[in-house]
Amino acid sequence: METTVENVAANVLDEFEIPPLSPRELVWRRFRRHKMAVAGIFIIIFLILYSVGGAFFLSESYANHTDTSKRLQPPSAEHPFGTDTVGRDILARTIYGGQISLLIGLFAVAVETIVGVLIGAIAGYRGGLTDSILMRFTEAMFNIPQLFLLLVMAKFFAGKIPTIQLLGRTFSGSVIVIIFILGLTSWMYLARIVRADFLSLKEREFILAARTIGTSNLEIIVQHILPNSMAPIIVSATLGVASAILVEAYISFLGLGVQPPTATWGNMLDGAYNYIDSAPWLWIFPGILIVLTVLAINFVGDGLRDALDPRTLTE
Amino acid sequence: MAMLLEVRDLTTRFHTLDGVVYAVNGISYTLEEGQTLGIVGESGCGKSVSVLSVMRLIPEPPGKIAAGQVIYRGQDLLKVDEAQMQQIRGKEIAMVFQDPMTSLNPVLTIGRQISEALMVHMGMSQEQAYQRTSELLDMVGIPQTADRYTNYPHQFSGGMRQRVMIAMALACMPSILIADEPTTALDVTIQAQIIDLVKTLRDRLGMAVIWITHDLGIIAGLAEKVIVMYAGFIVERGNVDDIYDDPRHPYTLALLKSLPRVDRSSKERLATIPGLPPDLLGLPPGCPFTTRCAYVVERCHQENPRLEPAGLGHEVACWVDVTTGRER
Numbered sequence: 001m002e003t004t005v006e007n008v009a010a011n012v013l014d015e016f017e018i019p020p021l022s023p024r025e026l027v028w029r030r031f032r033r034h035k036m037a038v039a040g041i042f043i044i045i046f047l048i049l050y051s052v053g054g055a056f057f058l059s060e061s062y063a064n065h066t067d068t069s070k071r072l073q074p075p076s077a078e079h080p081f082g083t084d085t086v087g088r089d090i091l092a093r094t095i096y097g098g099q100i101s102l103l104i105g106l107f108a109v110a111v112e113t114i115v116g117v118l119i120g121a122i123a124g125y126r127g128g129l130t131d132s133i134l135m136r137f138t139e140a141m142f143n144i145p146q147l148f149l150l151l152v153m154a155k156f157f158a159g160k161i162p163t164i165q166l167l168g169r170t171f172s173g174s175v176i177v178i179i180f181i182l183g184l185t186s187w188m189y190l191a192r193i194v195r196a197d198f199l200s201l202k203e204r205e206f207i208l209a210a211r212t213i214g215t216s217n218l219e220i221i222v223q224h225i226l227p228n229s230m231a232p233i234i235v236s237a238t239l240g241v242a243s244a245i246l247v248e249a250y251i252s253f254l255g256l257g258v259q260p261p262t263a264t265w266g267n268m269l270d271g272a273y274n275y276i277d278s279a280p281w282l283w284i285f286p287g288i289l290i291v292l293t294v295l296a297i298n299f300v301g302d303g304l305r306d307a308l309d310p311r312t313l314t315e
Numbered sequence: 316m317a318m319l320l321e322v323r324d325l326t327t328r329f330h331t332l333d334g335v336v337y338a339v340n341g342i343s344y345t346l347e348e349g350q351t352l353g354i355v356g357e358s359g360c361g362k363s364v365s366v367l368s369v370m371r372l373i374p375e376p377p378g379k380i381a382a383g384q385v386i387y388r389g390q391d392l393l394k395v396d397e398a399q400m401q402q403i404r405g406k407e408i409a410m411v412f413q414d415p416m417t418s419l420n421p422v423l424t425i426g427r428q429i430s431e432a433l434m435v436h437m438g439m440s441q442e443q444a445y446q447r448t449s450e451l452l453d454m455v456g457i458p459q460t461a462d463r464y465t466n467y468p469h470q471f472s473g474g475m476r477q478r479v480m481i482a483m484a485l486a487c488m489p490s491i492l493i494a495d496e497p498t499t500a501l502d503v504t505i506q507a508q509i510i511d512l513v514k515t516l517r518d519r520l521g522m523a524v525i526w527i528t529h530d531l532g533i534i535a536g537l538a539e540k541v542i543v544m545y546a547g548f549i550v551e552r553g554n555v556d557d558i559y560d561d562p563r564h565p566y567t568l569a570l571l572k573s574l575p576r577v578d579r580s581s582k583e584r585l586a587t588i589p590g591l592p593p594d595l596l597g598l599p600p601g602c603p604f605t606t607r608c609a610y611v612v613e614r615c616h617q618e619n620p621r622l623e624p625a626g627l628g629h630e631v632a633c634w635v636d637v638t639t640g641r642e643r
Binding site for chain 1 (some may be wrong): 376402409423
């Protein structure tokens with residue numbers, strides 16, 4: 001084809017026909033550059049498959065089946081991860097424990113995010129006295145050591161919540177207690193972030209513009225300001241999952257978490273303490289899974305932070 | 316023509332840590348259906364605060380509408396509750412802001428933002444709102460509307476964003492459009508386009524317009540009536556011809572002299588008004604313009620003049636008759 005002015009112009013126009021990237025595509029682009037974060041995603045997918053898919057091969061009753069004649073057996077063909085102090089299969093217990101640990105992580109963060117965003121949003125948007133009261137309350141919560149709160153609340157609520165049936169499984173009441181305890185002791189940081197974001201966003205012109213078309217306060221908070229502060233919330237929630245899993249392991253290790261026979265990666269470590277040298281498989285496998293999960297989630301959180309916030313430059 | 320909006324003695328103050336800021340000091344004006352009113356003055360003269368007060372969008376605290384009435388179709392807007400006010404904003408009175416770069420929510424699509432008013436006020440379904448939004452985008456001259464619906468603000472230029480803002484404001488066919496310096500942030504050619512667009516739409520939809528600007532040149536071809544504001548007071552009011560051909564307030568005179576004009580020699584230097592508008596933290600007892608006025612007399616320092624008739628439909632607040640240079 002002859003290169004006339006028209007042709008060149010047509011070609012240039014063609015190039016502009018590529019549709020511009022939507023914000024979501026932009027985020028995905030930046031996220032992909034973060035190799036560790038992408039690896040983290042795969043690890044998380046693997047862990048979910050492991051704990052959910054594994055349940056199809058090994059039943060829960062098998063995971064909770066005790067046989068003291070087979071206690072503390074090292075890894076073998078029959079028990080690939082060995083057996084614990086009462087002869088339960090560790091492989092099966094890491095599968096079911098994983099479900100509970102991941103579940104606790106997710107739901108604790110859901111509680112944390114709901115409380116944190118609610119308090120932060122109201123404080124930031126209303127300002128004035130409401131803000132002062134809510135923020136003093138937040139600071140007060142900050143000043144109580146989380147571990148202390150956790151222990152007191154765990155002790156207080158232990159055994160008060162009945163077990164529930166969900167999706168054909170029995171969840172001991174302690175799981176629900178732990179979820180709420182973790183959620184209710186970790187929302188303060190998020191509330192502060194959200195408040196700060198709301199304080200600055202509510203003064204922006206587009207909020208005034210939204211008010212001039214008659215948008216109500218609730219709609220302004222939910223539909224106009226919240227989407228603008230989504231990035232820090234998503235990042236904080238992601239990292240929150242990791243920390244919730246870790247803290248659950250922590251208090252379960254102290255014996256105040258989820259009560260046996262329900263397994264979690266955390267309470268599997270409880271009791272392994274006395275066998276650190278003699279039966280290392282007791283803590284190695286759940287330990288590796290915890291470390292893997294927390295690392296993977298933290299990588300994803302880092303990747304999301306960089307991807308969602310265009311101001312932090314990544315190479 | 317029927318009276319649409321009547322503002323009486325509107326007074327707005329801000330109670331700050333430094334003291335009380337007297338932003339708007341008892342201004343009154345009327346607006347008839349289909350009429351265009353220009354509000355002119357320098358930055359910090361209370362133009363924006365006066366219209367935000369009408370919309371009840373002054374942040375309280377620190378702001379406070381201390382006195383006055385805003386009668387819209389027989390109803391005092393300063394007395395209705397917030398829920399009723401939300402029904403009026405956008406549906407009856409809409410507003411376009413100065414900077415289109417910051418007035419659109421960066422994380423919501425253009426379509427969402429325009430259709431919001433439709434769903435809030437007209438109870439439209441998503442489908443209907445989409446239809447109407449496409450028409451609106453067409454109306455304000457944004458082509459390829461179907462595609463544009465899902466675009467985000469950053470994909471638009473400044474002029475196009477201002478068109479989007481206008482589409483948003485006009486979504487519910489308000490009877491009054493308040494335009495708060497809508498062309499200040501745009502370059503001159505785009506300015507002309509936006510002014511033409513508002514003019515065309517005003518005539519087509521028959522709405523009244525309050526156009527705030529510090530550029531008297533824009534007002535000339537647009538407004539029927541003009542208010543000149545200084546330090547929160549109305550210093551001169553009249554038909555647009557009166558203001559241009561027969562300005563009676565020293566401030567209006569000075570503003571007109573500072574305008575570049577094509578029919579004047581380019582060698583002439585533009586006149587400027589010395590000094591700055593006064594700090595509205597506590598006003599002196601006299602006329603606020605004394606420090607910058609070329610006609611100042613003794614009385615100006617003691618008493619603040621009221622608006623007095625200076626012709627048919629023409630009022631001015633000054634102790635001096637600028638045509639003779641003598642005290643009234």
